[in-house]
Amino acid sequence: MKVAIYANEGRRSTIISQRLKKKFADTHFIYDEKNPDIVVTVGGDGTLLSAFHKYAAIIDTVRFVSVHTGHLGFYTDWREDEIDDLVVSLQSDNGQAVNYPLLDIRVKYQGLAKAVNYLALNESTLKRNSATMVTDVYIGGEFFEKFRGDGLCISTPTGSTAYNKSLGGAVIHPNLKVLQVTEISSINNRIFRTLSSPMIIAPSDWITLIPDRQSDYILTVDQDTFHGKQIEQIRYKISKKSIHFAKYRHMQFWRRVQDAFIGNEFGN
Template sequence: MKIAIFANDGRLSQIVSQRLRQKFKDTHFVLDDQNPDIVVTIGGDGTLLAAFHKYSALLETVRFVGVHTGHLGFYTDWRDDEIDDLVISLQSDNGQSISYPLLDVRVTYADKQKPENFLALNEATLKRWSATMVTDVYIGGELFERFRGDGLCISTPSGSTAYNKSLGGAVIHPNLKVLQVAEISSINNRVFRTLSSPMIIAPNDWVTLIPARESDYLLTVDQNSFHGKKIAQLRFKISKKSIHFAKYRHMQFWQRVQDAFIGSEYAN
């Protein structure tokens, strides 16, 4: 089995990375940062997101395992003091995995360059820097509304627990391959109207945004941001690709949600 270790720059993460690297060598695993079978991330959810984007071209063959060295990790199943157990689990690995849906993001620019394509694990957002954002929203090719406000957030099911949740969006189980659109401070009055509610979009429908021709838009795809180009169109759809996590020790989704947002002391 070929393993890559992807750690953030934190002191504890680097210490755990060095210890884990030595344990893998001692147990005769192959360390391979280019074409791994397993990517072990050490840090938090931000570290796993960064690793996901680094290895996005290998999603069909690579599985992820997260070790958290902070206070909370929604995608990370192992603590930094459990790496001995992690190595033992990897030694008995049978190739099983848990899969989460991803978001396809396609950006067309006003200068008619070739569209750019991105994958998001959590969400993509579109905002304006300095004024109200105005964009037409199409669902399945039909005009749904003209949105005015600070921006829009389009999230995956697993990403529904991130920025989307803070916007009042629903938490969606990853077995449902749908995307969610949540408004960011929409304007609603006698003149301008939006649905003013999160929307769950079927897997076969594209969500298309055609913004007004202002150029100061900010597009984010997970933790990556893009600005400075005039966007003509954005299209979002649940991807045919998925991210795969090694199944052993992978926490059940609702247990993960309960652990992250409620805490076991309040469960009873």
């Protein structure tokens, strides 16, 4: 098996990644950062997001497993004191995986002949830099509304617990291959109206945004930011690709949500 380690720059993460690399060498794993079968991330959910984008070109063939060096995240299953157990699990690996849907983003920029494609694990947002964002919203090719406000957030089911949740969006189980559209401070008055509610979009449909012709839009794809080009159109759809996690043990999704947002303080 070919393995790679992707760690953040924190001191604890660096120490753990060095320990892991030595254990992989001692147990005769092949260390291959360019074309690994398994990527072990060390850090938190942000580290996993960065690793996902680094290996997006081989997303069909690589699996991820994460060690957290802080609080338990939604993508990190192993603690730093469980390194030995993780290596043993990798030694007995039989290809098991849990798959989560991704967001396909297709952007047409003014002046470019071809659209630019991105993949997101959590979400993508469109905002304006210094004024109200105005954009036509289409669902499945049919005009739905003209949105005015600070912006729109389009998220995956796993991303529903991230920025989307802070905007009042619903938490969605990752077994549902849907996308969610959540408004960011929409304008609703006697003249301008939006739905003013999160929307769950079926996997067979897609969301198209056609913004007013301005050049100061800011597009985000997970933690990456793109600006400076005039956007003609953005299409969002559930991707045919998925991210694959090597799951040797699995925390039930709603237990993970409970642990992250509620905790046991008021439990039995």
